[in-house]
Amino acid sequence: MNDFLRFLERHLGTIQYGWSKDGDGNKLPFQIVKYSNGHPFSGTTTYSTLGLSNDTLISPVSGKQIRQELVFVSDSTFGDxxxxxxxQQVGLKALHNKMAYLRGDVIGPYGSLFDNSRLEALNVTVPVYFPEAFHTFFDNENTPIVMSWLVPITLEEANFVRLIGWDKFEDKLEEINPDLIDFNRKGLL
Structure with missing residues (x-):
């Protein structure tokens, strides 16, 4: 097992299973994996890309090279x-555009992400539900791998981030402290 895989399993739990093909059966350039053991806390399930960081992406702001993996956290009773x-769609878009996602980026809205949910977009942020040691993986040879958390948000929240700023949105999250893994939540606004 390589160092990066050990890093992921130390912070996210043991890999339970994964997906290497899209819904049409086409092979993906990376995998999606599901972890067991309730990380970041009991009652949660975490998913991540695995292998997205094999491709170097570019920061649309600084032009800096970035290696990145995407993380998604849900309630363990929600199912896949x-x-x-x-x-998969978010990772493929990054590879297609050759652009990394940065903190505060909003992906979407694309309509309801889940049945009976007001969540329509994703906000990219640091994985604050995890220890700071998980935010970036450092090896001895390559560009560090940044772990980026995809948080489902409402249309109103997406508009707030775009108009007011991601930092003000994160201030609101700290103030209100919503359950970000509740995909039936009403939204902050």
Whole structure:
């Protein structure tokens, strides 16, 4: 097992299973994996890309090279539902555009992400539900791998981030402290 895989399993739990093909059976350039053991806390399930960081992406702001993996956290009773497909689409878009996602980026809105949910977009942020040691993986040879958390948000929240700023949105999250893994939540606004 390589160092990066050990890093992921130390922070996210043991890999339970994964997806290497899209819904049409086409092989993906990376995998989506599901972890066991309730990380970041009991009652949660975490998913991530695995291998997205094999490609170097570019920061649309600084032009800096970035290696990146995407993380998604859900309630453990939610099941897989659309989660692997959502992460696949986001990862494929990054590879297609050759652009990394930065903190505060909003992906979407694309309509309801889940049945009976007001969540329509994703906000990219640091994985604050995890220890700071998980935010970036450092090896001795390559560009560090940045772990980026995809948080489902409402249309109103997406508009707030775009108009007011991601930093003000994160201030609101700290103030209100919503359950970001509740995909039936009403939204902050």
């Amino acid at each position: 539902k659309n989660i692997p497909g959502i992460i």
